[in-house]
Amino acid sequence: MFPDSLNLSIRAPVNEFIQALVTNYGWVFKAISGVILKAVLFIEWILRGLPWWLVILAFMALAWQSSKRWTLTLAVGVLLLAVGVLGLWDLTMQTLALMLMATIVSVVIGVPIGILVAKSRVVRNVTLPVLDVMQTMPSFVYLIPALMLFGLGKVPAILATIIYAVPPLIRLTDLGIRQVDGEVVEAATAFGGSPTQILFGVELPLATPTIMAGLNQTIMMALSMVVVASMIGARGLGEQVLNGIQTLDVGKGLEAGIGIVILAIVLDRITQGFGKPRTEDARNG
């Protein structure tokens, strides 16, 4: 047995800290919560307000834009149609809205941090272990405090999703920037390019395929969180899965599960298409 006298628990201070946060700064979190909620509801309002065929057409247009392949474009159309036929259209749009919101916030946070990680050794040494923690910490551990701070519903679900899904975007942005041919950056410097001009004119464009792979991973990981998110009150396909499990309604659970898989395939193929370099072997200078 490990001696009791050596026990040192961080339980009480952490609990007190969260408690103090809720009582003293609750209004801050409420304000943040309000903004995120408004944004999500807006996206949801658009997606659910649009006629279903328009949404499908929009997705097919995106698929065409990203891949220039008819087969993929048609497959995307058929898959989304299947979602509608299974009676999951509304739930899918709810989940999609949640996903989009989490992805947008992830990009806004993840890409700049990724750039900093690539540029600064200090930021890198601090950030990488934090990312490891974010990816391995069981999500329920931060789901509960998120719940206490932001209340039940979509907002804590989105935040939990971001914590889980943003690390690959940061990692791959970092990788993408560091992979840019040093001589090309040197050339841009030699011709008098400023750090900003080099970042936006050379490094980010050349890192785009890698960053898009990161975005793709982020979306996939966000989708894997929808069932967990539904446990704290986010509606959508995840809720349906949870419902099916709780009532031993295997069919219902499977239907919603298929819906999630279809959403994953569609988003995956579209983002992968955007990640491919425009010109073949564009990497050889």
Place this chain on the structure above:
Amino acid sequence: MADIEIRNVYKIFGHDAKAALAMAKDGLDKADILARTGCSVGLNDVSLKIGAGKIFVIMGLSGSGKSTLVRHINRLIEPTSGEVVFDGSNILDLDAKALRAFRMRRVSMVFQSFALMPHRTVMQNVVYGQRVRGVSKADAREIGMKWIETVGLSGYDAKFPHQLSGGMKQRVGLARALAADTDVILMDEAFSALDPLIRSDMQDQLLQLQQNLAKTIVFITHDLDEALRIGSEIAILKDGQVVQVGSPSDILDNPANDYVARFVQRRQGRPEKHG
């Protein structure tokens, strides 16, 4: 017109640069310093005067510090000690903004492995120097067209680098340096990656351009033939030190030491071998 003077430049790579620098100044050799401090000496007390309007060749084998040296002239590498004087002023005193202006207007560069931006067209690559200094797209395009034509790539302006052969890529690299309209062009083994025929074509073209434009060109090479062919003055570098500076005929007739003599002999031996 621009005179460049490099004064007592040392460059030490490694953590303990201070101690290594002191040792280098005391005259210890490269291997000793490496063994004692773990630092490698890139340049060891290099002083050179590069006159305006000529092709100045810096020759040396790999590891001799020639690429390091040329990067001091536009401060892509900072010296550990010493001065780089450009037209009478020390460029090491420039702050970040002044340094960018200096790179935009005074010195451009051609790289060994081309260093073209793969996501930009030939035209966009060529006018990069003009664009970063804020020249409008239309004006830059006009300048770009002129230089693309000069280097013989008319009709390729909308192509991407990966669609071109090695020789064509380096013509783009050359056009990019010319389009920047600077007094000085640094060429770091610019032709070393090209095959022999294209290489001699490019050398001819460079000589011709030099005649018409009277730029100051600092040309790095590891090939004595190339150095003799295009250089009006040649500096030979070994282990980060200047071994000899002189005109091509100086080098051929009065090699300063055995090292230079070996280069020259090998070259004179060549025609006999090939009959």
